[in-house]
Amino acid sequence: MSAAVGAVSTTKDVTFNAHLEEELKNKGINKVDEEQDQLLYNDAAEETELEEEDSKLELDLGPQFSLKEQLEKDKDDESLRKWKEQLLGSVDMSAVGENKEPEVKILSLTIICQGRPELLLPIPFTTNSKKSSIFTLKEGSRYRLKFSFTVSNNIVSGLKYTNVVWKTGVRVDNAKRMLGTYSPQQEPYTYELEEETTPSGLFARGTYSARTKFVDDDRKCYLDATYHFEIQKNWPAAH
Template sequence: MSLAVEAVSSSSNMILEDNIDKENNKKEIEIEENCEEKKSIKKSGSESSLYETEDEVEGEEDAEDNKIELGPQCTLKEQLEKDKDDESLRKWKEQLLGNVDINDVGGTFIELLEPEVKILSLSIVSPRRSDIVLAIPEDGKPKGLWFTLKEGCRYSLRFSFQVRHNIVAGLKYTNNVWKTGVKVDNTKRMLGTFSPQQEVYTYDMPEETTPSGYFARGSYSARTKFVDDDNKCYLEINYTFDIRKDWATIE
């Protein structure tokens, strides 16, 4: 009797252990499949990021800028009349508007909503040489090579521009540079907020040094933009330039 009970008990234990092993194997297979699936997803995501185009990168930057929510625009006349009793605001407006002569520019000037910013010239300034003043084509696409920089030289960019009709808030300069399709530089610079005036504004960028060496020399493509806080673009230039052993010969 006891032998029969032991045999049944032993047989039951073997079946139970066999079921447990099967369940464990099933769970291990499921875990391995999930891991492989996650690896596949991760790999797919990393591969797609390697093939981003210039337009896709630019689109992401524009999307970030569009997230900023700004208040309604006011004409210059409305801004001058607003909060007249606030002494601190009045002084701030006087400091901001500074050289604006309402009587000189005429009544219609201060009733326009949109500011007008015109980039008049771009210059490359480098020690011990004449400035390179770049002509800006109306379509923003200079034909052929726009300029040449000497490798390892110190230089800075100088912008001259005019603001009319209204205050331009948060004017900024952005510049992206590619070499053989690979982005090698991404510059963003806040220029500031500017009031309308007859005089021309001049802005000097911080001094930089061009890269040097065999791999630095060659042709580059670039995209420069001037935009404000409303993401309104006043100028976009798509161009090519070279870095060489020496400056280009002036003919």
């Protein structure tokens, strides 16, 4: 959604193409759906293949423990207990489970545009059909993306947000943002990305395809969603 909800960061691979209009014009603006979907699946297959290659290089770090086991282990050693508290930070024990794997639930994505009502996108995204757009933004408008999520069972390390956007078969944005490490708690976390501007111009208008993912350092995926959105000359009429 980075045409609509991407992040500006040092890990961002591709910004909106400065020559987007010419590329789209040369490619033909009517060849949209088939090429977008094919690129979407090709990129997904390529990413999966790279992840499988990386997994072969992983080291065996020994047995894992649940967070509860980690906290209870050596609890009579005061110096070790204090060290763990300092290392782990504040942990909500009511959100700690026996499971060794952390669980992250992405609750919602919110698009914030100054002077407009916040646009809440509940998870999972729902549309009337495969090609339906879930939201529309005005060209040249400034926006921020805010999302909320919960963490339970164990600490999640290196949570990362990625977002890839296509238009008429051209990949126009590829954003990556490291969100950090979070301990379990019942209250949701919120994270707000930097402000960006939607592209503008005749060939920037239209329908976009996007794929948003949230993964951690262990490449565990907590959300992998594809959807469509639109950029138009004006804001949609209020209903």
